[in-house]
Amino acid sequence: MRLSRYFLPTLKDNPAEAQIASHRLMLRAGLIRQEAAGIYAWLPLGLRVLKNIERIVREELDRAGAIELLMPTLQLADLWRESGRYEAYGPEMLRIRDRHKREMLYGPTNEEMVTGIFRAGVSSWRDLPRNLYQIQWKFRDEQRPRFGVMRGREFLMKDGYSFDLDEAGARRSYQRMFVAYLRTFARLGVKAIPMRAETGPIGGDLSHEFIVLAETGESEVYCDRGVLDLPVPDADVDYDGDLEPVIREWTTRYAATSDVHDPVRYEAEVPEPRRLRTRGIEVGQIFYFGTKYSEAMRAQVTMPDGSARALHGGSYGIGVSRLVGAIVQACHDEAGIVWPDAVAPFDVGLLDVKPGDPATAAACAELRAKLEARGIGVLHDDTDARAGAKFANMDLIGLPWQIAVGPRGLANGMAELKRRCSGERSELPIEAVVARLVDASTERNRHE
Amino acid sequence: MRLSRYFLPTLKDNPAEAQIASHRLMLRAGLIRQEAAGIYAWLPLGLRVLKNIERIVREELDRAGAIELLMPTLQLADLWRESGRYEAYGPEMLRIRDRHKREMLYGPTNEEMVTGIFRAGVSSWRDLPRNLYQIQWKFRDEQRPRFGVMRGREFLMKDGYSFDLDEAGARRSYQRMFVAYLRTFARLGVKAIPMRAETGPIGGDLSHEFIVLAETGESEVYCDRGVLDLPVPDADVDYDGDLEPVIREWTTRYAATSDVHDPVRYEAEVPEPRRLRTRGIEVGQIFYFGTKYSEAMRAQVTMPDGSARALHGGSYGIGVSRLVGAIVQACHDEAGIVWPDAVAPFDVGLLDVKPGDPATAAACAELRAKLEARGIGVLHDDTDARAGAKFANMDLIGLPWQIAVGPRGLANGMAELKRRCSGERSELPIEAVVARLVDASTERNRHE
Numbered sequence A, B: 001m002r003l004s005r006y007f008l009p010t011l012k013d014n015p016a017e018a019q020i021a022s023h024r025l026m027l028r029a030g031l032i033r034q035e036a037a038g039i040y041a042w043l044p045l046g047l048r049v050l051k052n053i054e055r056i057v058r059e060e061l062d063r064a065g066a067i068e069l070l071m072p073t074l075q076l077a078d079l080w081r082e083s084g085r086y087e088a089y090g091p092e093m094l095r096i097r098d099r100h101k102r103e104m105l106y107g108p109t110n111e112e113m114v115t116g117i118f119r120a121g122v123s124s125w126r127d128l129p130r131n132l133y134q135i136q137w138k139f140r141d142e143q144r145p146r147f148g149v150m151r152g153r154e155f156l157m158k159d160g161y162s163f164d165l166d167e168a169g170a171r172r173s174y175q176r177m178f179v180a181y182l183r184t185f186a187r188l189g190v191k192a193i194p195m196r197a198e199t200g201p202i203g204g205d206l207s208h209e210f211i212v213l214a215e216t217g218e219s220e221v222y223c224d225r226g227v228l229d230l231p232v233p234d235a236d237v238d239y240d241g242d243l244e245p246v247i248r249e250w251t252t253r254y255a256a257t258s259d260v261h262d263p264v265r266y267e268a269e270v271p272e273p274r275r276l277r278t279r280g281i282e283v284g285q286i287f288y289f290g291t292k293y294s295e296a297m298r299a300q301v302t303m304p305d306g307s308a309r310a311l312h313g314g315s316y317g318i319g320v321s322r323l324v325g326a327i328v329q330a331c332h333d334e335a336g337i338v339w340p341d342a343v344a345p346f347d348v349g350l351l352d353v354k355p356g357d358p359a360t361a362a363a364c365a366e367l368r369a370k371l372e373a374r375g376i377g378v379l380h381d382d383t384d385a386r387a388g389a390k391f392a393n394m395d396l397i398g399l400p401w402q403i404a405v406g407p408r409g410l411a412n413g414m415a416e417l418k419r420r421c422s423g424e425r426s427e428l429p430i431e432a433v434v435a436r437l438v439d440a441s442t443e444r445n446r447h448e
Helices: A021-028 A044-063 A077-083 A111-121 A167-188 A225-229 A244-252 A263-269 A292-296 A320-330 A358-373 A387-397 A407-411 A430-446 B021-028 B044-063 B077-083 B111-121 B167-188 B225-229 B244-252 B263-269 B292-296 B320-330 B358-373 B387-397 B407-411 B430-446
Strands: A032-036 A039-042 A074-076 A094-097 A103-106 A130-139 A154-164 A192-196 A206-213 A219-224 A255-257 A275-290 A300-302 A308-310 A312-319 A348-352 A378-381 A401-405 A414-419 A425-429 B032-036 B039-042 B074-076 B094-097 B103-106 B130-139 B154-164 B192-196 B206-213 B219-224 B255-257 B275-290 B300-302 B308-310 B312-319 B348-352 B378-381 B401-405 B414-419 B425-429
Touching: A021 A032, A021 A320, A032 B074, A032 B111, A039 A044, A044 A130, A044 A154, A044 A167, A044 A320, A074 A077, A074 B032, A077 A103, A077 A111, A077 A292, A094 B094, A111 A130, A111 A154, A111 A292, A111 A312, A111 B032, A130 A167, A154 A167, A154 A320, A167 A192, A167 A206, A167 A244, A167 A275, A167 A312, A192 A219, A192 A244, A192 A255, A192 A275, A206 A219, A206 A320, A219 A225, A225 A275, A275 A292, A275 A320, A292 A312, A312 A320, A348 A358, A348 A387, A358 A378, A358 A401, A358 A407, A358 A430, A378 A387, A387 A401, A401 A407, A401 A430, A407 A414, A414 A430, A425 A430, B021 B032, B021 B320, B039 B044, B044 B130, B044 B154, B044 B167, B044 B320, B074 B077, B077 B103, B077 B111, B077 B292, B111 B130, B111 B154, B111 B292, B111 B312, B130 B167, B154 B167, B154 B320, B167 B192, B167 B206, B167 B244, B167 B275, B167 B312, B192 B219, B192 B244, B192 B255, B192 B275, B206 B219, B206 B320, B219 B225, B225 B275, B275 B292, B275 B320, B292 B312, B312 B320, B348 B358, B348 B387, B358 B378, B358 B401, B358 B407, B358 B430, B378 B387, B387 B401, B401 B407, B401 B430, B407 B414, B414 B430, B425 B430
Parallel strands: A348 A378, A348 A401, B348 B378, B348 B401
Antiparallel strands: A032 A039, A074 A103, A094 A103, A130 A154, A154 A312, A192 A206, A206 A275, A219 A255, A219 A275, A275 A312, A300 A308, A401 A414, A414 A425, B032 B039, B074 B103, B094 B103, B130 B154, B154 B312, B192 B206, B206 B275, B219 B255, B219 B275, B275 B312, B300 B308, B401 B414, B414 B425
């Protein structure tokens, strides 16, 4: 992509309304634009990150056997009356009347609707277990939206729902999602720690939050440092096999948000040098809620003996748009964003440091074509801006690699390659730059 | 994908509420489920079609130089007051008040918001031309939603917007989209004819609708049969070059919807044997509206001489969710849907015709693995249903190919391959079935 034909409105100054780094950087790097309180447009660069996260979330859920569908954003109030949540939900639910005065709402979550879909489509024990998910926009009318996309009102969420015949089955479904979440967050390039959590308005008796550690996070967390180094299951993990050992490994060490923190247990179980008290950002939560919705909504299947059985359910959320903010919050420095490779909007920033020089222009165009032909995403700054501004802009938007092509190096067939996360630079023959980036890309794909 | 682990709730009977074939078939084949009047959930099979259409739309727009972003579904009423459309829009606009009584709306289209984004991000003539698009859910509160997803209330639309310095540039942008639309619809496997159209509430003085011919379509159309055989530009069309000849070729022959039909011109220009009067479904519309929004919203750039210039705009829509209905309406027979290859939810239906036979089960599993390893999407009916029901179900959901594996053929290493669109069947060695499908898939990819 040539920057001269792209739409990347970066800001020079720090926007006054942004209180935290991720919000500030997302606005400055031209990722988002606020359209109303807690409501954002995703500009082209930000959308590429959002789509990368979406893709990885989808790949890992599909691997775990979940099936994607897509529910509408608007729902009938009557559906929520079946579960009793229409009156209970409070002012965060955006209530709407259509032209025929019919009561509707903008879905904040979808337990009722998916239970309705499942109830209509499935009648036999043979059709279980199932896990259905969607990646769709939701709305929660926060009293005080803040921190950019981290606590927005209109937000993109992956919400998944499992249906099982009994509690044992439902716990296996829960474990599958637990493992899929470990893999998803690891692939996104962040360390997300599962922590026992309260169940809140979803209900139920078992829940874990997945928390990305960041000192400016909204939740206070207490954990055993040992959880930071636990191994994440490989891509070939057997989701039909016994996941209990993985779950045990990840849940025995102390890790809790302040909501459920137990100082006595913490001090008894965690030796002082391993105690870590910090803050974090919730990026996912999983729930087992048993027959709460299926009993209220009479979602049943017929068992082999002809009896009716209420379904045992769980629900599983990942804050897809929130993750963009959480990743920036966890991955930035003074100069700007430092994207993890897997979610970066482009892999490489290519800088022509002498605009107007036909030789550097031609070399950049050739290099861009070569890299793109190998499936490497390139943002080529072919604008008239001066070199200093180009470098600062590339550091701000945080692509994992930068290539600078200037007339002096080019005379010897050389370009400068910089790794954004380490700041390491090296002067290399142009062919070696291509080879290095192709290797990095191959290596990355191998791990997916 | 194994059907025994999928979620595909097909219906045996014709749903009473569906008046037209596409609506009936989409419900019966388990593609969608109605959640409220004109509001549908996309079940897994339907979502796969929707995603395929989305992908092709995106690829062709990217090829034409358009840049994707994503705007929120909810917008502030004040933004629409700037253009004067808030009061003008009428009851099809879903008006909402949030918890702070702020006036909002669910976007039915996005000229105002994108103009606001562009105005904030661009200030110099150097940054033009640009074409920004999104694929996002919209809401229009139709008085009487009907025909399933063809006239729904919540619907997925690709809406794009071009910004140019003058009318000549804007016309080139318009022509680029005209060509991109020809390519998009051709790749989707439908014949969409561009027809001169009225501009309606978008405004402006130039517009074309793209109409898929279908006898049960909602619009009456009159055209010269010659337009049916015009060649669609190749993938290597030069969008920076002169597109005038293509446009001329596609717009000189008579083609009009009843809104703008001119019987005198029709009879004068089209010889009787070439006159075609039929019906059609609008799947896209493009508009050039000049400075209508940029003047009202003061969206200007600075010219080289320091003067301010209002932007010349166009907007370009494709009804992504409506297309699913239009394609089914155009591509079905008595037995069910007949998906064009490019949008089919899976490429192949694989039927084990003797459930419980370990030999057919093993052969099917091996065949599925082989095909999937080659990137071919397989829906493997491994359920206990009897063969007749499996065949009927596969015809209903309309995958382009069917492979039936039975014990007798298998004993000789053979399986039956059926092409859904022609009904042609052949008994082939299993390796030949694989080779045939791999060839078809390679051929298809070559044309993309």
